[in-house]
Amino acid sequence: MTAFKTLDDLTDLSGKRVLLRVDLNVPVKDGKVTDTTRIERVAPTILELAGKGARVILLAHFGRPKGEVVPSMSLEPIAGIVESVLDHRVHFAPDCIGGEASDAVGKMVDGDVLLLENTRFHPGEEKNDPTFVTALAQNGDIFVNDAFSAAHRAHASTEGLAHHMPAYAGRTMQAELVALEKGLGNPDRPVVAIVGGAKVSTKIDLLKNLVGKVDALVIGGGMANTFIAARGNDVGKSLCEHELAETAKQIEAEAAMAGCEIVLPSDAVVAREFKAGAESETVPVSAIPADAMMLDVGPMSVEAINAWISKADTLVWNGPLGAFEIEPFDAATVSAARHAAQRTREGLLVSVAGGGDTVSALNHAGVLDAFTYVSTAGGAFLEWMEGKPLPGVKVLMN
Known part of the structure; x- marks a missing residue:
């Protein structure tokens, strides 16, 4: 570019x-x-x-x-x-x-x-x-x-x-634009996107843009619960936007038409309370207890995510996979981040990440410097991922 x-x-x-x-x-x-x-x-x-x-x-x-x-x-x-x-x-x-x-x-x-x-x-x-x-x-x-x-x-x-x-x-600005071009503009394929965070409602535009551009979309964090519930599973007391079930189904339908695989957790780490050292257990997403909440994706899901990272030539990441701020609910984010960092170090992966929580999560995993590019731009990075034109960039192109 x-x-x-x-x-x-x-x-x-x-x-x-x-x-x-x-x-x-x-x-x-x-x-x-x-x-x-x-x-x-x-x-x-x-x-x-x-x-x-x-x-x-x-x-x-x-x-x-x-x-x-x-x-x-x-x-x-x-x-x-x-x-x-x-x-x-x-x-x-x-x-x-x-x-x-x-x-x-x-x-x-x-x-x-x-x-x-x-x-x-x-x-x-x-x-x-x-x-x-x-x-x-x-x-x-x-x-x-x-x-x-x-x-x-x-x-x-x-x-x-x-x-x-x-x-x-x-x-x-130059480094950012070059990295973003490698991430979604003209990427080496296959391209995998990891999108986590709490709510689907804040990332509808992002998800709709990505399903048309990536080969696999990994959904984690609280937003995964909305998709799991939309598929007919009971998610107990997990953070979930039940009113967005139809939106989740629509995104899955658009992904299927575009040939993009949606990767949802198959197992979950659940707890009755959200605090450090809370008693937790791993269950299939179809068997989340009514009085428990999903706070991280489980080990089988992490294996599947890491398998996709191994297949990918390009990875775009926005948002953690679980409540990484509190142990042991950081395990999935840390494992996937370290696997992506290792593939990047070996020259096998272009990894572009951004967004406030993402920067903190990669820092927590100790791999912030190992990714190809980590954007410190919150809103601008998100709007770029949503496919929206950025006025401050557009004017430089003229």
């Missing part, structure tokens, strides 16, 4: 003002950043541009201030964290447009990095307001988007700017 321009297409950057959209929406607890992954992901792009003599102006949002100035959502404290990750001085401007921004940009020298204040402090950001876009554009010569995680939003700093100046994908 080369339908978009990358940093490789940028020559002589000396003195050029580069407006670089990054994702600095990092988790903060008690005033401290608890995970710097997103900053680490954009560091190569920032340092490459600065190293080539560009004046790098970072645009980012933080939280949901809804167009108001909310001091607790200021990016100023984040500037210091970015500075320590980059090991490079990061200046800060208390606004992203207007006099304070242009003064700070005017003082920059080649190789400088400047972080502008939260773009969402202005209502024009989320409205993609042309006046606000123009005000942002006044501070730059080139636009680089390295925030795939915000690409599903048609905002001023993710989509609007690309209409005002030459637009390029940063290294993280």
Whole structure:
């Protein structure tokens, strides 16, 4: 996929003002950043541009201030964290447009990095307001988007700017798009998708898109219960959306027409209560006790899932197979994740995963770095899997 321009297409950057959209929406607890992954992901792009003599102006949002100035959502404290990750001085401007921004940009020298204040402090950001876009554009010569995680939003700093100046994908955006193309765009077959998580209702579009694109669809987590119940089984006290039985049947029918095999659990690990060390037992899905709930897929199911992973050339994964946060209900997710990681290490599998819980689950299994690509983009990754066009990506393709 080369339908978009990358940093490789940028020559002589000396003195050029580069407006670089990054994702600095990092988790903060008690005033401290608890995970710097997103900053680490954009560091190569920032340092490459600065190293080539560009004046790098970072645009980012933080939280949901809804167009108001909310001091607790200021990016100023984040500037210091970015500075320590980059090991490079990061200046800060208390606004992203207007006099304070242009003064700070005017003082920059080649190789400088400047972080502008939260773009969402202005209502024009989320409205993609042309006046606000123009005000942002006044501070730059080139636009680089390295925030795939915000690409599903048609905002001023993710989509609007690309209409005002030459637009390029940063290294993280580039890596993400290449990985996604390998995952579903033009994958090596057979392709297996694993979709887990709690509810079918949040992933109907995703499941409907996947059955037309993959050879096998493994359904786990709470959403498997809805499919198991729709097939006429009693799932006891398991999390289940009984009202979606017809939707589940329709997805199975669409899969059959498309030649996609639906892989549901044949056995289940059940317990009477959801807590660490709760007494659990393994039963066939046709024999879940009325007073118990399914909290993980059973060992026979894991064997079947791992057999599909062994057959696959490409694996796309979104959502855990069970309640992995609590032992022993992490067993299926850990086993499948480690098997996929091993196949990837051996060069036999392209494995692409994403979504918040998925990242945590792979981390828990100790294989986060062993997959071909793990996306830290939640909503954007999901919308891509649903087959929806992402405005922030589409505009780079023009």
